[in-house]
Amino acid sequence: LCEALVFFYPLAGRLREIPPDGRLIVECTAVGVPFVEADADVTLLEFGEPLLPPYPCVKELLCDLGDSKDILAKPLAFFQVIRFRCGAFSVGMHLCHTMYDAVGVFKFLEAIGDMARGEPQPTVLPVRERELLTSCSAPSITRAHLGYEPLADGDTSDDVMQTTPSAGMIGQYFFFGPAEISAIRSSVPESLAKRSTVFELLAAVMWRCRTAALGYEPNKLVRFMFAHNARRGWKRDPPIPHGYYGCAIVFPVAETTASELCGNPLSHALELVHKAKSEANDEYVRSTVELLASRKWPALVLDRTFVVSDLTALGEDRIDFGWGKRIAGGVPMAADILTKLLSYFMKCKGADGEDCIVVPMYLPKTAMDTFAAQISIWTKKPGSRTAATSSL
Incomplete structure (x- = not known):
């Protein structure tokens, strides 16, 4: 996760409002994101066979982020990994939609997987060129x-x-x-x-x-x-x-x-x-x-x-x-x-x-x-x- 954040460095920052219209910017503070890890004395079989939604204990698989409506000066992602007795694990995430859409989220997750497998960099290098989708001078x-x-x-x-x-x-x-x-x-x-x-x-x-x-x-x-x-x-x-x-x-x-x-x-x-x-x-x-x-x-x-x-x-x-x-x-x-x-x-x-x-x-x-x-x-x-x- 830390290695992937080097390439996705804005996600390690915090959102701030710019007056007077309240536009959001990202301060690249490199503060990082919370990472919670734990062990659970259960196996995946105890979650049901076959494993189908609604999954049990979903709230326990996600870390508490407090008020989700308040996004200023808060982490832009929260991760929680739980290891089960059988060797399996779960990855629970809270993500700030202001920063990325679903496609962007999966690019980030793929990058974490690349780094976890020992790759020197993400297979697809991230691009943050938001100016491509900004308004013209005469809308x-x-x-x-x-x-x-x-x-x-x-x-x-x-x-x-x-x-x-x-x-x-x-x-x-x-x-x-x-x-x-x-x-x-x-x-x-x-x-x-x-x-x-x-x-x-x-x-x-x-x-x-x-x-x-x-x-x-x-x-x-x-x-x-x-x-x-x-x-x-x-x-x-x-x-x-x-x-x-x-x-x-x-x-x-x-x-x-x-x-x-x-x-x-x-x-x-x-x-x-x-x-x-x-x-x-x-x-x-x-x-x-x-x-x-x-x-x-x-x-x-x-x-x-x-x-x-x-x-x-x-x-x-x-x-x-x-x-x-x-x-x-x-x-x-x-x-x-x-x-x-x-x-x-x-x-x-x-x-x-x-x-x-x-x-x-x-x-x-x-x-x-x-x-x-x-x-x-x-x-x-x-x-x-x-x-x-x-x-x-």
């Missing part, structure tokens, strides 16, 4: 950015996701293997199914089922938002270097009414996801940069919004600390406001050993049963499926 916002605009239908006090306290929420993991994905794919016209990715299919069906479970009024606007890696499709000169580990994500949005989403075939939701994804091109990324700069880094508007971050292509299986293969991992549900609104798509081995995608969902207790029932309908074989009705 030009050329695209619509719904994620930073309030819903056009006004009052959002009916959004139970925002108003329900954590005590009234429940978290559950949903597993999608080849059979479930095939069933969802068979629910849309063949021509659309052939050009749809697994991400698009799962995003569409989960957005639809979640909206139905939450029981929004039919005329209310609902949104689907996803984290898009701006490194993909960046066509400007100079290009974003392969080793860039800062934040390079934008948030495209699809919007429709609850009745349009849940009252139409699944193909309608899928087409909306397709459209939002296709619009996240080079121009959209540049326009987002200009918007953020001109409006002094506004917060995302998350009312009646389902947010997704796809982690399945990050390559966590490539991380090798030299002690053996990664068995399991992922982002735990933390019961904060972001977790309530955000679902991660993560790779996992299912109970039968098949590769699958696991998606955490956090909902009010009254809505979870409805959501699970709706998902169950869409993941059945077509011959055994009944009509997928909504509560609208």
Whole structure:
């Protein structure tokens, strides 16, 4: 970890605000990051066989970082390594998203693995050239950015996701293997199914089922938002270097009414996801940069919004600390406001050993049963499926 921080030296510093607008800078103080190590008198078998989320004792596998909302003058990463009696170990991390996105995090972890295996330097040298994604002197916002605009239908006090306290929420993991994905794919016209990715299919069906479970009024606007890696499709000169580990994500949005989403075939939701994804091109990324700069880094508007971050292509299986293969991992549900609104798509081995995608969902207790029932309908074989009705 220390050797990797030499190459990722900004991560050993601290964030500070610059008046008058509160812009953040990193003071490269070389203070470092906390590293906690411990031994546990348990084996991995005691965590369950097969090892599937939700993993037991997640809080114990992560060190306490205090108030996660306070990021000034605090470490930019927290690490905790626990050795188990069987020889396995866990690596728990808290990371400051201001400094890096998910791609950047995994570049850092890969570098730690390189150094742990005795390499003289990271296989991919890190690059911090944030000026590549800074605003022009004359900002030009050329695209619509719904994620930073309030819903056009006004009052959002009916959004139970925002108003329900954590005590009234429940978290559950949903597993999608080849059979479930095939069933969802068979629910849309063949021509659309052939050009749809697994991400698009799962995003569409989960957005639809979640909206139905939450029981929004039919005329209310609902949104689907996803984290898009701006490194993909960046066509400007100079290009974003392969080793860039800062934040390079934008948030495209699809919007429709609850009745349009849940009252139409699944193909309608899928087409909306397709459209939002296709619009996240080079121009959209540049326009987002200009918007953020001109409006002094506004917060995302998350009312009646389902947010997704796809982690399945990050390559966590490539991380090798030299002690053996990664068995399991992922982002735990933390019961904060972001977790309530955000679902991660993560790779996992299912109970039968098949590769699958696991998606955490956090909902009010009254809505979870409805959501699970709706998902169950869409993941059945077509011959055994009944009509997928909504509560609208």
